[in-house]
Amino acid sequence: MYSEKVMDHFQRPRNVGEIPDASGIGEVGNARCGDIMKLWIKVEDNVIVDIKFKTFGCGAAIATSSMITELVMGKTIEEAEKITDKAVAEALDGLPPVKMHCSNLAADALQKAIADYKSKKSDIS
Amino acid sequence: MKQVYFDHAATTPVDPRVFAEMKPYLTEKLGNPSSIYAYGREARKAIDDAREIIANCIGATAQEIVFTSGGTESDNLAIKGVALALKDKGRHIITSAIEHHAVLDSVKFLEKHGFKVTYLPVDSEGMVDVKDLENAITDETILITIMHANNEIGTIQPIKEIGEIAKKHNIVFHSDAVQTVGVLPIDVNELNVDLLTFSAHKLYGPKGVGALYVRKGVRLGTLIHGGGQERKRRAGTENVAGIVGFAKAVELAVAEQKEVNQKVQELRERLFKGLESIPHIRFNGSRTHRLPNNVNVCFEFIEGESLLLNLDMNGIAASSGSACTSGSLDPSHVLLAIGLSHEIAHGSLRLTLGKENTAEEVDYVVEKLEEIVQRLRDMSPLYNG
Numbered sequence: 001m002y003s004e005k006v007m008d009h010f011q012r013p014r015n016v017g018e019i020p021d022a023s024g025i026g027e028v029g030n031a032r033c034g035d036i037m038k039l040w041i042k043v044e045d046n047v048i049v050d051i052k053f054k055t056f057g058c059g060a061a062i063a064t065s066s067m068i069t070e071l072v073m074g075k076t077i078e079e080a081e082k083i084t085d086k087a088v089a090e091a092l093d094g095l096p097p098v099k100m101h102c103s104n105l106a107a108d109a110l111q112k113a114i115a116d117y118k119s120k121k122s123d124i125s
Numbered sequence: 126m127k128q129v130y131f132d133h134a135a136t137t138p139v140d141p142r143v144f145a146e147m148k149p150y151l152t153e154k155l156g157n158p159s160s161i162y163a164y165g166r167e168a169r170k171a172i173d174d175a176r177e178i179i180a181n182c183i184g185a186t187a188q189e190i191v192f193t194s195g196g197t198e199s200d201n202l203a204i205k206g207v208a209l210a211l212k213d214k215g216r217h218i219i220t221s222a223i224e225h226h227a228v229l230d231s232v233k234f235l236e237k238h239g240f241k242v243t244y245l246p247v248d249s250e251g252m253v254d255v256k257d258l259e260n261a262i263t264d265e266t267i268l269i270t271i272m273h274a275n276n277e278i279g280t281i282q283p284i285k286e287i288g289e290i291a292k293k294h295n296i297v298f299h300s301d302a303v304q305t306v307g308v309l310p311i312d313v314n315e316l317n318v319d320l321l322t323f324s325a326h327k328l329y330g331p332k333g334v335g336a337l338y339v340r341k342g343v344r345l346g347t348l349i350h351g352g353g354q355e356r357k358r359r360a361g362t363e364n365v366a367g368i369v370g371f372a373k374a375v376e377l378a379v380a381e382q383k384e385v386n387q388k389v390q391e392l393r394e395r396l397f398k399g400l401e402s403i404p405h406i407r408f409n410g411s412r413t414h415r416l417p418n419n420v421n422v423c424f425e426f427i428e429g430e431s432l433l434l435n436l437d438m439n440g441i442a443a444s445s446g447s448a449c450t451s452g453s454l455d456p457s458h459v460l461l462a463i464g465l466s467h468e469i470a471h472g473s474l475r476l477t478l479g480k481e482n483t484a485e486e487v488d489y490v491v492e493k494l495e496e497i498v499q500r501l502r503d504m505s506p507l508y509n510g
Contacts, residue, residue, distance in 0.1 A: 007434075010434060013504065031468035034467070034471040036506055037506075054504055054506040056427065058428050058430035058449040059431055059449075062431060103449075
């Protein structure tokens with residue numbers, strides 16, 4: 001039911017963990033529906049230089065989390081803001097239809113992390 | 126890679142002795158039992174003999190056995206069949222919150238057609254309270270349908286007492302015994318059941334064949350119309366090979382019940398003991414009124430589908446009640462009915478053992494589970510090490 005790419009990211013998830021001095025943190029989902037995704041980003045000179053995640057959820061939830069860290073690493077904030085849930089699914093060669101909504105939260109988590117980064121930045125400046 | 130099958134509540138392998146009985150009916154013994162020539166008579170006799178064997182194994186008579194395509198059809202026939210036959214007498218049905226979907230969706234269908242349904246709650250171990258059941262009975266009640274043992278958490282219901290209450294109030298009593306025929310001693314008269322569902326592939330028989338026991342005198346409408354097979358209760362050319370295999374499977378299961386249960390139960394206890402070393406877990410179901418082969422456990426902070434995929438990568442087959450595997454957004458209705466939160470229910474795992482499993486396999490599964498659970502927890506934002 002999952003593509004080879006999904007299984008690859010599920011089996012060998014990239015960038016699992018936390019960033020203690022993160023520039024922004026985004027968390028989406030809830031345990032009730034079975035998916036929680038938390039993303040940490042480190043931003044230097046408007047570029048995302050590091051990103052890590054922790055996810056509670058199904059195979060698709062873990063694979064999309066892992067995939068978005070690869071898509072985002074090294075991108076500018078403006079480039080990262082353009083990444084959609086659809087782009088994440090496409091990068092994984094698709095997701096089963098039932099997983100498109102409930103488990104494809106990585107883009108939302110990223111946007112939240114970016115918003116968190118921006119609000120912290122404006123607090124400082 | 127090592128392959129370990131721990132999902133016997135889903136289905137079981139066909140016993141080679143069962144397959145040997147079936148084989149001629151898939152090849153040279155080709156007759157349609159309704160045909161009058163020798164081929165047909167041979168097939169007819171095979172079905173008659175199978176019916177006799179199966180009836181004997183549950184304390185019934187041959188005329189009381191209706192062959193179907195399996196447990197789901199038997200449940201549908203029992204519930205809708207009684208509703209059709211007795212709708213002028215009353216339109217109230219009592220069931221439990223933890224029935225199989227074949228039962229729940231059948232009564233929900235009837236709800237749409239004007240029937241009222243009471244869904245009895247269960248306690249934290251998954252037991253129905255017989256007092257609740259008696260209190261739910263009204264003048265309109267025509268059917269009580271309560272499963273013998275739960276397919277997810279393994280809890281065995283007080284079927285005999287429920288049957289006595291049904292009898293006292295003159296209400297038809299159906300039980301889905303798909304998980305128990307062949308596993309627990311069953312006598313339909315001792316258990317006071319009027320209708321009993323069971324299936325071949327849960328007891329080392331083939332898929333696609335089951336039966337409904339229908340007590341003599343119980344009125345039942347027909348769902349499948351056509352030829353006059355099964356005394357006009359279920360039309361369609363009989364699954365001859367399947368029925369022959371079914372009978373052999375039931376016969377073997379009953380004959381070997383004691384030794385198989387003893388072996389399987391020892392393995393289950395070994396599994397319980399092994400899993401106990403993993404922190405933040407919760408065992409589900411009753412420890413005493415429990416199927417000998419069932420372990421159901423929730424691992425906090427992780428999700429069931431991820432667990433199953435990881436087990437599968439290690440060659441281990443098992444089930445979960447998480448939303449992702451239930452095909453809906455909610456986790457298992459059974460786990461929610463015993464009072465688990467959504468959060469915990471998402472991390473459930475069902476391991477069901479069989480007669481071919483070994484202690485070495487149990488140890489392997491425990492070892493792999495320890496690794497996988499830790500790996501997924503390290504990845505989980507809910508877990509603080």
